Amino acid sequence: MADFLSAYSIQNWLESCPQGYLERTEYGHAPGEVEPDSILENPLLREDAIRGTVQLVVGERCALAASSGLINSAPDEASKRFLATQTLDEARHVEIFTQRLFDLGVKKSELEDVIKTLASPHLVAFAGVLLEKVDKKDFVAGVVGQNIVLEGLAFSVFEMQHAANKEINPKFAHTLAGTIADERRHVGFGENRIGSLLKDEPNKKPAIEKMQKEMSYHILATFADAFKRGQKAFEEGRRVRTSSGPIEWQGADIAHLEPAEMEQLLANTVLKEFRIRLGRLGLEYQTPTAP
Numbered sequence: 001m002a003d004f005l006s007a008y009s010i011q012n013w014l015e016s017c018p019q020g021y022l023e024r025t026e027y028g029h030a031p032g033e034v035e036p037d038s039i040l041e042n043p044l045l046r047e048d049a050i051r052g053t054v055q056l057v058v059g060e061r062c063a064l065a066a067s068s069g070l071i072n073s074a075p076d077e078a079s080k081r082f083l084a085t086q087t088l089d090e091a092r093h094v095e096i097f098t099q100r101l102f103d104l105g106v107k108k109s110e111l112e113d114v115i116k117t118l119a120s121p122h123l124v125a126f127a128g129v130l131l132e133k134v135d136k137k138d139f140v141a142g143v144v145g146q147n148i149v150l151e152g153l154a155f156s157v158f159e160m161q162h163a164a165n166k167e168i169n170p171k172f173a174h175t176l177a178g179t180i181a182d183e184r185r186h187v188g189f190g191e192n193r194i195g196s197l198l199k200d201e202p203n204k205k206p207a208i209e210k211m212q213k214e215m216s217y218h219i220l221a222t223f224a225d226a227f228k229r230g231q232k233a234f235e236e237g238r239r240v241r242t243s244s245g246p247i248e249w250q251g252a253d254i255a256h257l258e259p260a261e262m263e264q265l266l267a268n269t270v271l272k273e274f275r276i277r278l279g280r281l282g283l284e285y286q287t288p289t290a291p
């Protein structure tokens, strides 16, 4: 418990995050960095960037509601304090991705309408499964749903986007890098804290496994939807790319994969991570039905 207390303390959070990798950043990136003209001046790519960023805002709003909602059902003081730091991290993620929407030309007065129109219904359903557990004050299920499933998903999606944007959009890649570092801390908390709680309450396992299966189904449906809608922008992005070098991610060259292959790689990566992380907690991964 002593290690747990210092690793997830507010003091450690201050030193590593606001006074560490976020120092001298502005909305998560270096001051003065802007979205590239290749996106801002290309209607197809700008629209696609807005749609993609809306999904990030929806996911992060869910994480904000979940992490703040779990504070009062946490069984110990150290977890409450950690979740308070996570609440601020998630609020920051909501803010920086919302700021990206403004940077991409969304008007402040249109923000909620744009989010409502472009949010994937499958992602909204995914959030609903998690927030129901949080509302019922089911701490163990809530943390598995949030810190293992939602954040495991976010972690892989952000890493893929980071790889894809490093060369063409350093501003967005920098925004993602700080977020990835935050998500790594959140996933670590989930694994460390939930293992011992599940040992005390093994009867909770079947309901948690059922939740994971449902959430995984909605993830696959979200991906299918996103890759189908993004097909044209995907081709356009390839067309305007100036370099032809490989972009490595998960052992593949994602600069030269077809959209269907990308979708498969992303889905496999996310589900493989779940299987490993849930296994460490003594939970059995449930394969979702294909959407």
Ligand SMILES: [Fe+2]
Pocket: 060, 063, 089, 090, 093, 154, 183
């Ligand atoms: Fe987040």
Ligand SMILES: [Fe+2]
Pocket: 063, 089, 090, 151, 182, 183, 186
């Ligand atoms: Fe997070």
